[in-house]
Amino acid sequence: MRFIHIADVHLGAVPDLGCPWSASREKEIWGTFQRVIGLVKKEKIELLLIAGDLFHRQPLVREVREVNYLFSTIPDTQVVWMAGNHDYMKKDSAYRRITWSSNVHGFFNRKPEEIYLPELKTWVYGFSYESREIRENPYEKVRPNGKPGYHILLAHGGDEKHIPIRKEDGAGFDYAALGHIHKHGVLVPDQMAYAGALEPLDKSHTGDHGLIYGKIEEGKTKIRFVPVACRSYLDADVLCDPSMTQLELEHKVKEEIDQRGRHNIYKIKLKGYRNPDMDFSTEALYGLGQVVEAEDSTLPYYDLEKLKRQQEGTLIGEYIRCFEGKLADKNNQVERKALFYGLRALMETEL
Amino acid sequence: MKITYLWIQRFGKLKDREIVLKDGINVIYGPNESGKSTLHSFIRGMLFGLPRYRGRASKTDPYTRYEPWERPADYAGSMNFEAGGKNFRIDRNFYKNDIRESLVCETDGEQLSLAQGDLEMLLGGISESVYDNTVSVGQLRSETDEGMVWELQNYMANYEGAGSGEVDVQEAVRRLKGKKKEWEARREKLEKKAALREELIENRIAYIRQEKGKLEKQLENIRMEREKQEEFLERLHREWEDTERLKRQKAQGQELKRQGEKQRETRRWKREQENLRNAGWQEEKLEQGKRRLIYMVSAVVGILAGIITFMTASGMEEAAALSWRVFVRILGCLLMAGGVFGIVFVFDMISHHRHEEEEQPQDESVRQEGSRKEKESRMEKESRAGEEYGQQDCIRAGLENAKEKLSCLRGREEELCQQIEEKSTEVQNLTENKEDLPSLTDEVHACDLEMKGLELAIETLGKLSENMRRRIGHRLQSRMESILDAVTEGKYNRIVIDENMKVYLWEWNRQVALYQLSRGTVEQVYFALRMTVSEILCEESLPVLLDDVFAMYDEKRLGQTLRWLAVRGGQIVIFTCHKREMQMLEQMGIPCNVIEM
Secondary structure (H helix, E strand, C coil): CEEEEEECCCECCCCCCCCCCHHHHHHHHHHHHHHHHHHHHHHCCCEEEEECCCECCCCCHHHHHHHHHHHHCCCCCEEEEECCCCCCCCCCCHHHHCCCCCCEEECCCCCCEEEEECCCCEEEEECCCCCCCECCCHHHHCCCCCCCCEEEEEEECCECCECCCCHHHHCCCCEEEEECCCCCEEEECCCEEECCECCCCCCCCECCCEEEEEEEECCEEEEEEEECCCCCEEEEEEEECCCCCHHHHHHHHHHHHHHHCCCCEEEEEEEEEECCCCCCCCHHHHHHCCEEEEEECCEECCCHHHHHHHCCCCHHHHHHHHHCCCCCCCCCHHHHHHHHHHHHHHHHCEC | CEEEEEEEEEECCEEEEEEECCCCEEEEECCCCCCHHHHHHHHHHHHHCCCCCCHHHHHHCHHHHHCCCCCHHHEEEEEEEEECCEEEEEEEECCCCCCEEEEEECCCCEEECCCCCHHHHHCCCCCHHHHHHCCEEECCCCCCHHHHHHHHHHHHHHHHHHHCCCECHHHHHHHHHHHHHHHHHHHHHHHHHHHHHHHHHHHHHHHHHHHHHHHHHHHHHHHHHHHHHHHHHHHHHHHHHHHHHHHHHHHHHCCCCHHHHHHHHHHHHHHHHHHHHCCCHHHHHHHHHHHHHHHHHHHHHHHHHHHHHHHHHHCCCCCCCHHHHHHHHHHHHHHHHHHHHHHHHHHHHHHHHHHHHHHCHHHHCCCCCCCHHHHHHHHHHHHHCCCHHHHHHHHHHHHHHHHHHHHHHHHHHHHHHHHHHHHHHHHHHHHHHHHCCCCCHHHHHHHHHHHHHHHHHHHHHHHHHHHHHHHHHHHHHHHHHHHHHHHCCCCCCEEEECCCCCEEEEECCEEEEHHHCCHHHHHHHHHHHHHHHHHHHCCCCCCEEEECCCCCCCHHHHHHHHHHHHHHCCCEEEEECCCHHHHHHHHHCCCEEEEEC
């Protein structure tokens, strides 16, 4: 049996609100979900597992109808879904208000249940969130029923406020399909994994995003992560040196963006040293591509030891001395900043 | 640095004069107007040149002041001095049309450049103003005691600025503050950006709320309509039950007629259907009823009017014209005849219409919908006419129609409710989105970090320069105290310098402000201060030039001061118009080089 496991699609989310690409990102999330359904159809996948947070918020009836329509286009695939903490199952949830296509099976209650799929001889275990938070761990008590067939756990959570799932909770199941953690990750190889958000949803979601493709054969499960997101958030570190000018920096950043793909969204960080007499303008970097963040963490190029020796006894020397010993600790960022700001001001006004 | 030899070609009243100065104390003695101060100015001119002012000020500038009356081209001289173990010579020609200057190291014959600041280097980087303020000590220029105190105070304050070294701390701090403002502005911009994002969502929420409002209004209308329809249905239902009862009663008595009735019933049912498809039929009924009533009334009125007219005619006076009476009578007859005809017409119409109703219901079918009241009145009439079966069918059809309409309304109502609920969910979702907006804390935090760094820099600089000032202040204070102690023989050995660089002395156990002291003592404080500052500011020890400094000193303090100077060492040049300095030095056995002007 072959299955696809997705989670945290967050339909309806609007990433990077205020950025020029925000609106198209909202559509792209729907687009990628459709692509997954297309993939399921094309590959004739037998089971589609959705481990919660299909919607970013409470879904609207028309939105659920759209989703149901998409599911109805893959009638040969069994779809099992649950509601997560974002789209949790309210009493009047839109999830409850539509008639689902016959191949779709949802968990509608907070009480753990088993859904049996006779076509696939598969049992899926799970439940839905009925509130934003669940602090206890009901998965502890969910165990395979021992009947012949495959046993799959569909679960959502992984932190203190949202069911602290442990590795042991997946024991005994052929596969535990997890959701909630947005970064893809395998807890137990081929046994228990987070699919991660289908599309990255904010700038902290660097790295690949996509789905888990799995196969259960003769009681053995194999899974593989398949990236399907249309864009990535990428860290772009630019190493600067004291001779670098603003325009040179801009060229370098643009080159980097061109090389790694203009469709991606970048977090730029300037590292290394800069000429003590200049500040880079990070504002200018935002215009060079889809840049969501630009941070300058370069240090002015001073030879502090030499400077201290040269300026011994003067105010500048004294000033350096004030911060001595505080710079070794990387956490003393304020001191570091103060040293360089003060030093620069003093050197500039030196008579 | 020591000045060893001066040669004056022509300078003010001095001409062709050689002066040899030695290490230790030199006393230049001469009565007033003998050229002591001119000599003092000559030394200064040799070191820093003679400034020339432009315009009117040129009449009193040092150049003009010391320009020789005769042979101005000889306005020149030279000075030999020793510094760093080497001998140097400065030659200057001050004459405005032939300005020349040179600095030569006589030890190794090297030509140095005055223009490039080689002399300043030899003097230990000392500037003209520092020279004026330190080593070259004159009397306090003020005439009054008060002015003198002020002058000393001012001197102290200026000294404070010079004390912090070679960086301009204030300017540095100003720049740092400027930088901080820049970051503050950036932070504000970020906050604005955050507000803008919220506004985006709020606008969307407002729009959805508006839509929701519209839907709610629609719902209200539909609900009202639905309630009316329900009422109507209820009434129909009651009527239905009434006729049902009636029907049961009649059914017993009318067994025989059933056959015929049945036929009529089918016909009527058909007609009812038609009627219901277009209930305007009732409207027509109303119109006709009204019309009949009008005919009837006007007919009766006609008859009455006829009778009245006739009666009036018979009661008319004989006097009235016969023709007039006949006319009125004929009119009365006509009116009565019209009335009777009208009544006959109306009755005929009713019977005709009833017949028509039965035979051709289709004729009336293309009409507008009628009011319930009319329907009821018709039903009543019909029930009176004993046509219960037809009426019941009509009610049944009405019921069905009303039910259908009601369910339609209910469906619409439900749909609207759902739409409104969806809007509520949307609003709620957006509100949550707004609350969950990824805050710009990272960016704001970065700004805060920069600002904190800048604040710390400003603070540290402030503290440092304060420390440095205090340290120098402390050095200044303790050195001044030791000098003053020596000069006043221990009478004043404690000085207080406050944060505004105001100076107080301690006498026994009380603090004495400068203005409370005698002029002589203030001069001594001034002397101590200048001596101290020259020590602190001048790297190279320079000759101390004391121009008539001791005039206000008493014998005792003069003795103490001279002793202190002898111990201090270095080259000292005392300009005086009194002999007492020489005598006192001789008495104390301190060697000195006396030059008489």
